[in-house]
Amino acid sequence: MFTANMAREWVKESSKKIEGNKDQLTNLDQALGDGDHGLNMTRGLKAAVEQLDEDTDEPGQVLKGVGKSLLSKVGGASGPLYGTFFMKAGNHLEGSKVEFSELASGLRIGVDGMKKRGKTERDEKTMIDLLEPVIEVMEERGNDVTPDHLMERANKSLDMVMEYEAKKGRAAYYKEKSKGKQDAGAQSSYYIIQALAEVIKKEG
Amino acid sequence: MFTANMAREWVKESSKKIEGNKDQLTNLDQALGDGDHGLNMTRGLKAAVEQLDEDTDEPGQVLKGVGKSLLSKVGGASGPLYGTFFMKAGNHLEGSKVEFSELASGLRIGVDGMKKRGKTERDEKTMIDLLEPVIEVMEERGNDVTPDHLMERANKSLDMVMEYEAKKGRAAYYKEKSKGKQDAGAQSSYYIIQALAEVIKKEG
Amino acid sequence: MKKLINHPDEVVTQMLDGMVKAHPETYKRLEGTTVLVRRNKSSNKVGIVSGGGSGHEPAHAGYVGEGMLDAAVSGEVFTSPTPDQVLEGIKAVDQGAGVLLVTKNYTGDVMNFEMAAEMAEDEGIQVEQVIVNDDVAVEDSTHTTGRRGVGGTIFVHKIAGAAAQEGKSLDEVKAIAEEVIQNVRSMGVAVSPAQVPGSGNPGFDIGENEMELGIGIHGEPGMETIEMTSADHVAERLIEEVLPELEVKDGDDVAVMVNGMGATPMMELYILNNRIHDLLYDKGINTELILVGNYMTALEMSGASLTVLKLTSELKNMLHKPCHTIAWNKSE
Amino acid sequence: MKKLINHPDEVVTQMLDGMVKAHPETYKRLEGTTVLVRRNKSSNKVGIVSGGGSGHEPAHAGYVGEGMLDAAVSGEVFTSPTPDQVLEGIKAVDQGAGVLLVTKNYTGDVMNFEMAAEMAEDEGIQVEQVIVNDDVAVEDSTHTTGRRGVGGTIFVHKIAGAAAQEGKSLDEVKAIAEEVIQNVRSMGVAVSPAQVPGSGNPGFDIGENEMELGIGIHGEPGMETIEMTSADHVAERLIEEVLPELEVKDGDDVAVMVNGMGATPMMELYILNNRIHDLLYDKGINTELILVGNYMTALEMSGASLTVLKLTSELKNMLHKPCHTIAWNKSE
Numbered sequence A, B: 001m002f003t004a005n006m007a008r009e010w011v012k013e014s015s016k017k018i019e020g021n022k023d024q025l026t027n028l029d030q031a032l033g034d035g036d037h038g039l040n041m042t043r044g045l046k047a048a049v050e051q052l053d054e055d056t057d058e059p060g061q062v063l064k065g066v067g068k069s070l071l072s073k074v075g076g077a078s079g080p081l082y083g084t085f086f087m088k089a090g091n092h093l094e095g096s097k098v099e100f101s102e103l104a105s106g107l108r109i110g111v112d113g114m115k116k117r118g119k120t121e122r123d124e125k126t127m128i129d130l131l132e133p134v135i136e137v138m139e140e141r142g143n144d145v146t147p148d149h150l151m152e153r154a155n156k157s158l159d160m161v162m163e164y165e166a167k168k169g170r171a172a173y174y175k176e177k178s179k180g181k182q183d184a185g186a187q188s189s190y191y192i193i194q195a196l197a198e199v200i201k202k203e204g
Numbered sequence C, D: 001m002k003k004l005i006n007h008p009d010e011v012v013t014q015m016l017d018g019m020v021k022a023h024p025e026t027y028k029r030l031e032g033t034t035v036l037v038r039r040n041k042s043s044n045k046v047g048i049v050s051g052g053g054s055g056h057e058p059a060h061a062g063y064v065g066e067g068m069l070d071a072a073v074s075g076e077v078f079t080s081p082t083p084d085q086v087l088e089g090i091k092a093v094d095q096g097a098g099v100l101l102v103t104k105n106y107t108g109d110v111m112n113f114e115m116a117a118e119m120a121e122d123e124g125i126q127v128e129q130v131i132v133n134d135d136v137a138v139e140d141s142t143h144t145t146g147r148r149g150v151g152g153t154i155f156v157h158k159i160a161g162a163a164a165q166e167g168k169s170l171d172e173v174k175a176i177a178e179e180v181i182q183n184v185r186s187m188g189v190a191v192s193p194a195q196v197p198g199s200g201n202p203g204f205d206i207g208e209n210e211m212e213l214g215i216g217i218h219g220e221p222g223m224e225t226i227e228m229t230s231a232d233h234v235a236e237r238l239i240e241e242v243l244p245e246l247e248v249k250d251g252d253d254v255a256v257m258v259n260g261m262g263a264t265p266m267m268e269l270y271i272l273n274n275r276i277h278d279l280l281y282d283k284g285i286n287t288e289l290i291l292v293g294n295y296m297t298a299l300e301m302s303g304a305s306l307t308v309l310k311l312t313s314e315l316k317n318m319l320h321k322p323c324h325t326i327a328w329n330k331s332e
């Protein structure tokens, strides 16, 4: 069961991890982009935490609010993408008790929205290469999904995305030179998945 | 006897010395000014050599031409000052055979013009602190002046001017901090005197 | 890099306030936003809104005023502004004739402005978007992000702004903006990098004796790293890279921008222009207008870019219309 | 420092040619000289000639045009031009009403312009000279070189230029120029140095965490070396140093220039202005006009200066007259 509390914890834990790794994210973005991803995501998630709907018992409400915060605080490429992801996912989830299989469907809609907004496919070396495979695992495992399932796939994807050639965002200007360097957005997605896994472990 | 040939040699030798010490002059001016004295003087003396009146047998004519070249090629503070010096000195010298005592009078008029143009007195840490004492020696010794007389006084003055506090030109902004550092213009005057001493030694 | 700032989080708002305080007759800032809007609106014209990350000053707020933009929306440094901010700009300038958004081709700018356009349309405002992509240092391919938008954006502001000022319709203004975009190409070169306030180090490195050819305005890499070379040679390379795609030929008219990246002395820009002008002249190309200065910068990056706009008679006509902004002030 | 130039010996002439090629309608270069003169002369007015070393662009040639200068004479970088060059400028702009020379207070500038004035008078041209000395970082004493001339020079150009354009006599133009000089004070701060082309190293050093308060526009030292501090604090120090000598008080009108030294991003200048404006406002001082930008630079020096001009009603009147130059373009 995915609850509003867990949704809130997810956001708080994501914020902590992103802020704690701000410099890493910024350095990654500096190598392949413009060096603001750590700043952008920290600013956005801080705002999301501040604006968290603490009263609702509906996880969908929580995630929708997070999406709006990100959309209006992050800017850049990651703002509309993560904003769309959380808003669309939140929109899909109904009521206060959400099965993990339902969460998976919500996140699927989220990531599809993200792909559409970014005109991006898999394997283009973006955050999508972290999020989508993990969501696939959730879809496959349904209600039996475990934190370890998520992390196993996230770890594998993180290694893989490093070797891709960037096709979207500023990293694409580096063409083949982008191979062997980690994508900043993939790395921030990794932390967001890690936060989700930890919350599931703790509460589940 | 000071001849037109000696005047020409004086200019050529000055140009050689100044160009050879361009970086030193520039570094001195960098510490207490704007770092262009080496460039300014090299440019000016090169032009003076190029425009030398090779046909005249009157040293006054030669020096007048040098003054004009400096005036129209150097700019900055040193251009009008050295320009005035050589023009006024040249104007005073008459005919083709000039006694050293006459040369001394000419240079006296030159340095007085320089002081007036620069509104400068002795001991204000400028080129005047090199030129005027040496000219005094020439005035004292008259036709018996020797290269060693000149260099003895020039060496002494160079040591003294180093300890003065600058009152004129850009170096004045440094106030007491200018003490213990050499003035770029005093240094270039030193080379010009050195060149004169060498020419007198060779020809005289 | 040492910066005359207070706190990295405040650079954008304090900069915008500083602009408004310097030019209260030109601007006001929409309260609680990073949007600067024109004070003296001409009535019933198409509104023009541009924007993007901060750090490119005078772009974009410097081009707000009669004959150019109606509002500029500023994001954090080198970061696209968010859709809600852009939406505020759109709402503030719409007078019923619709609004044109001028965006540079960066994923973030495109998406945030697109979302703002969708939101505005939901509120019943007619919005069109054009995307400037003039940087020939980047290959244009539908499978990738495509060419970046750089200095050419200023000519889009100028000409779309003049068309709107003339009372043309949204479709007409959009069409002429597209025509500028089709006909404008740029390329930049950097000799030293810029650093985003609050980040620990410069955005990229350039070797002691090197320069980066084809640099982007956020320090994105370009075509190649070359040895430091003369201004004349740089001018020649830029012309060689920029002209071919425009297919300019003997007798054509162009507008030229020799743009400083932020920390380049004017002296160097004019020395570049000295050669650029002659290269064009020798090809029989007529330079209707040459702008030399800091028009689209990248903080304290040192370097320059060349932008060439091929002029049709309509573009020429609009280019010469007056405009009154901080960064480009042209009388009748 | 990496420079986009060809050869140090050619920087001035290639820069001047690059300026003329960008603005052929504004200027022409007197053949064989480093003098740029205005193309469209207004007839029978007092001529105004300024100049000095190069490296301060857009000063001085950027201020040639209607309502400001008639000619600018450029020396080598940071080196006063020679008297013969200044003389050419004087002769080119004299229309019988005489010529005013505007000089910054540096020994070289003063002497070279003075000699040019003497030469021009020998040729029967009426010439007057004013010497701008607005830099409060230097003590003013008759026994020393006195205060330097810096950014305040631009206000002298503007106001003397407007007076000349109005048809005032040489004495009147000189008197109003002197009035500006009496009422204008400046101070600068640098965070990184500049380097003269062709010299092996920067003109001065500034420690990694330091800034130089009271710097001159050729890198001359100022009052003190201080630790890097916030823009607000810099603004406060500059205001504190500049205002006292002007004796401005509640209700007075001033014009303000927040000037970049060459490599300072506009963002930082506006952040400085954000505080400078408020400090003046809090004292009840009315800012009639605020200029923010690169008006009097020092090559690629990074830093800023503040200039405050206390306005009488006559100065205000002249300040608001139109002018049309590359660097300051003001419509009716």
Ligand SMILES: Nc1ncnc2c1ncn2[C@@H]1O[C@H](COP(=O)(O)OP(=O)(O)O)[C@@H](O)[C@H]1O
Residues within 6 Å of the ligand: A029, A033, A034, A035, A036, A037, A040, A041, A075, A076, A077, A078, A079, A081, A118, A119, A120, A125, A126, A127, A128, A168, A169, A170, A183, A184, A185, A186, C078, C079, C080, C107, C108
């Ligand atoms: N079109 C796109 N689709 C999906 N993700 C993208 C796209 N463009 C960029 N990204 C992701 O966004 C990240 C960069 O985000 P950020 O640095 O915050 O924005 P910006 O690139 O505008 O500075 C990249 O590392 C990449 O993962």
Ligand SMILES: Nc1ncnc2c1ncn2[C@@H]1O[C@H](COP(=O)(O)OP(=O)(O)O)[C@@H](O)[C@H]1O
Residues within 6 Å of the ligand: B029, B033, B034, B035, B036, B037, B040, B041, B075, B076, B077, B078, B079, B081, B118, B119, B120, B125, B126, B127, B128, B168, B169, B170, B183, B184, B185, B186, D078, D079, D080, D107, D108
């Ligand atoms: N008023 C003055 N009278 C005499 N000499 C002066 C005066 N001002 C400067 N100087 C001399 O000029 C030298 C500097 O010359 P230079 O560097 O060529 O000119 P600038 O100071 O204009 O850059 C100083 O070292 C000093 O000796």
Ligand SMILES: [Mg+2]
Residues within 6 Å of the ligand: A029, A033, A034, A035, A036, A037, A076
């Ligand atoms: Mg980024």
Ligand SMILES: [Mg+2]
Residues within 6 Å of the ligand: B029, B033, B034, B035, B036, B037, B076
């Ligand atoms: Mg000097």
Ligand SMILES: [Mg+2]
Residues within 6 Å of the ligand: A034, A036, A076, A077, C053, C077, C078, C079, C080, C108
């Ligand atoms: Mg960004």
Ligand SMILES: [Mg+2]
Residues within 6 Å of the ligand: B034, B036, B076, B077, D053, D078, D079, D080, D108
């Ligand atoms: Mg000098």
